[in-house]
Amino acid sequence: MATTEVLLDGTHDSRQLRNALGRFPTGVTVITTGAHGKREGLTANSFSALSLDPPLVLWSIVRKAASLPAFLASGHFAINVLAANQPEMSHRFATPAADKFGGLDVEDGLGGSPLLPGALASFECATERTIEGGDHILFVGRVLRMRYSDGDPLIFSGGRYCTALPMRSPTATQDIDAVWVGLG
Ligand SMILES: Cc1cc2nc3c(=O)[nH]c(=O)nc-3n(C[C@H](O)[C@H](O)[C@H](O)COP(=O)(O)O)c2cc1C
Numbered sequence: 001m002a003t004t005e006v007l008l009d010g011t012h013d014s015r016q017l018r019n020a021l022g023r024f025p026t027g028v029t030v031i032t033t034g035a036h037g038k039r040e041g042l043t044a045n046s047f048s049a050l051s052l053d054p055p056l057v058l059w060s061i062v063r064k065a066a067s068l069p070a071f072l073a074s075g076h077f078a079i080n081v082l083a084a085n086q087p088e089m090s091h092r093f094a095t096p097a098a099d100k101f102g103g104l105d106v107e108d109g110l111g112g113s114p115l116l117p118g119a120l121a122s123f124e125c126a127t128e129r130t131i132e133g134g135d136h137i138l139f140v141g142r143v144l145r146m147r148y149s150d151g152d153p154l155i156f157s158g159g160r161y162c163t164a165l166p167m168r169s170p171t172a173t174q175d176i177d178a179v180w181v182g183l184g
Pocket of ligand 1: 028041042043044045046047060061062065066067068090093094095096097156
């Protein structure tokens with residue numbers, strides 16, 4: 001197995017940072033907002049759980065994103081977790097466009113944040129705070145309402161869309177069960 005080591009001394013190639021970060025697989029979300037009747041949304045894999053009590057989630061948006069002013073103005077956003085059969089939805093919301101919602105049968109969620117059809121889960125949030133983080137702005141949201149369905153998630157790993165295969169090993173399953181029981 002070939003290993004690459006890079007010292008981050010300011011002269012490194014940012015592609016190498018992306019390559020290393022891409023070793024960490026994530027789900028794929030589309031995060032939406034609906035400030036003043038104008039819908040905005042972007043594909044984001046920076047979404048993460050933050051706190052169970054209170055229920056908080058976080059994600060980050062690049063400062064130069066066209067949709068950033070709408071997210072800052074709105075005070076609400078919705079996380080739409082994409083299902084395994086939605087790579088086109090991911091592509092649509094990762095591509096700049098005047099109206100990314102054309103032809104989509106969306107539902108208006110809390111605060112006017114659009115909920116996408118076919119999503120595996122949605123988290124409707126009020127913005128709790130924003131934090132500056134380098135070339136990104138971090139959004140912390142309080143979850144006000146959520147929905148979830150059965151199905152498989154879309155995965156992003158190594159710069160590619162993938163699907164997840166659950167491990168069938170009984171010991172692996174038992175170990176995870178024990179961890180969750182431990183967390184209450
Ligand atoms: C899988 C994937 C994950 C992404 N994750 C993020 C992210 O977490 N934050 C972000 O700012 N952009 C992310 N992007 C890029 C944005 O989706 C893209 O720049 C989009 O055009 C921004 O929309 P806007 O210009 O309408 O604001 C991601 C793109 C892809 C394909």
